[in-house]
Amino acid sequence: MSADSATAGAPRAAGLRSGFCGAVREAGRDAEAWLPWRRNVAPRPDLVADASCTEDVRRAVAFCREHGHDLGVQCGGHGAVRGQSGGLLLRTGGVARVSVDPESRTARVGGGARWRAVVAAAARYGLAPVSGTSPEVGVAGYCLGGGLGWLTRRHGFAADNLLGAEVVTADARVLRVGPDREAELFWALRGGGGNFGVATELEMRLHPVKSVRGGVLFYPGERAHAILDAYRASAADEPEDVVTAAVLLRLPDSADLPEPLRGRSVVALRVCVLSDDRRCRRHVDRLCAAAGTPLLGGLRPMRFDELTALSDPQPEAQVSEEHTDLFRVLADEVIEELTATCFSPASPVSVVEVRNWSGAPARLAADTSPAGHRDAPFSVIAIAPRLTPEAHPAARTETARLAGRLAPHAAGSVFLNFLSAPDRVAAAYTPGNLRRLVELKRRFDPANLFRFNHNIRP
Secondary structure, eight states, rough: OOOHHHHTTTHHHHHHHTOOOSSSEEEEEEGGOOOOOOHHHHHHSSEEEEOOSSSHHHHHHOOOOOOOTTEEEEEEEEOOOOOSSSSSSEEEEOOOOEEETTTTTTEEEEOOOHHHHHHHHTTTTTTSSOOOTTTTTTTHHHTTOOOOOOTTHOOOOOOEEEEEEEEEEESEHHHHHTTTSSHHHHHHHHHSSSGGGGGEEEEEEOOEEEOEEEEEEEGGGGGGHHHHHHHHHTTTOOOTEEEEEEEEOOOOOTTSOOOOOTOOEEEEEEEEEOOOHHHHHHHHHHEEEEEEEEOOEOOOOOOOGGGGGGGGOSSOBBBEEEEEESSSSSOOHHHHHHHHHHTTTTSSSOOEEEEEEEEHHHHTTSSSOOSSSSTTTEEEEEEEEEOOOOTHHHHHHHHHHHHHHHHHGSSSSOGGGGGGGGGGGGGGGGGGHHHHHHHHHHOTTTOOOOOOOSSSOO
C-alpha cells in the first residue's frame, strides 16, 4: 500500500465494509489470528477481510484495484510462501460450502473449504476426490497448484480432475470457466497456482472407492538402505491402485511417542491399497518382506475418510525449512545422502519423504494442464521441522547444502504444491507451459495484483 493509501486507511476500510457480508477490520499489531500454518511467512496487512460469499471476494478485489492497495489471499490450509506488508489480506475460509451429486459423481466446493469436509461429504456415497493426504489442507490452493494425493496414481492430479470453476479475476469480474468457457483461463488455473484470480468455487470429478487397505509400518533406521533399494526397484511395477511413500524419521525421546519409536531413527512405510486385486496384494507383500520385521504398525481395512490417519500429524503451526526435488532415478548417492543427513544428530533435517507417483499423470500429455512434471516418478522432500527463530538460519544453510549435493542427480524440476521457495517457481513448469502461463498472466493480471504467491510475473 502506498503512503497516501495508508493515511486514508480508516475511510477506505469503512468503504469496503459497506455491502461486505463478512468481517472487515484493521489489522493492528496483533497478527496471531491470521498467521498462516507455515510460520515462516508473517503477513502484516493494514486490513483483513473475511469473505463469506463470492460477492465479498469481488468487492475486495475491486476495492484493491480502485485504491491501489496490495492484495494477499489466504484460503486456509498450509500454503503460504510470500508475506505482505500493508494492503488488504483477503481470507476465503468462510466460502466453504460443499455439495455432492452422486449421480454425476461430482462435487462443487467453495474456495475456502478444506479437504476434511469434501472427503466426508463424498464418502456418504462411496465416492472420493483426488484429495490431499492431510484433512486440513485447503482445497483451492491444493487443486490450483496441481494436487497430488491418494488417487493420483490411478486418476491423475487433482487439477486434471477439475471440471470447472468460478473465479474472480484481477479486474473484479466473476467468471465461470471450463473446457468450453474461458478455456485458456481454465487451463491456467489447473496448475498455475493463485496467479490468475481468486477461486470461489471448484467443480471436481469424484471416483468410486470400494475397498481400502492401509497403514503405516515402522522399521529400524538400520534398514533404510535396504528398504529404499527395494522401494526404487519395485516402483516401475507398482500397480496404480497401490500408493506408497518411504519416510525417514529421526524421532525425539518423547513420552508422546510409542515406546518402540522413542529416540530412534526409523523408516515409516506408508501404504494405501485402493482395491483388493491380487496383484496389489502381492506387490505390497513383497515390499514388506524386503523391509523386514516392523517395530510397530500394520495394514488393515479402512474407509477412505480414515486414510488421514496415515499422514504424519503436524497439527501445530510451525516454522520449518524444506527442500524438494523430483528424480527420474533414485541413484545410490541420493539414498546415501538422504539417510546420512536425516539420521545425523547434528542435522536439523529430521524428516525425508520419498514418494513414487508414477502412473496416470504420465499418461497425459505435458500440456494437458500446467500441473506438474509428468516424466519424473519420484519426489523427495527434506524437512527441518519445528524450528525456533534462532535455529532457522542454520537450518536454511543445511537444507541449501543438501540441495547442492542432490542437484547432480535431480531432474531439475519441482512440484508446485511441495515448493516453499518462491524463487524456484519456474522449475515447476515445462518451458512451453511456462511461456503460455506468462502470456496468460499478461492477459488476465497485467499489473500482477495476485503476486503474494508462487508468482508468475507477467
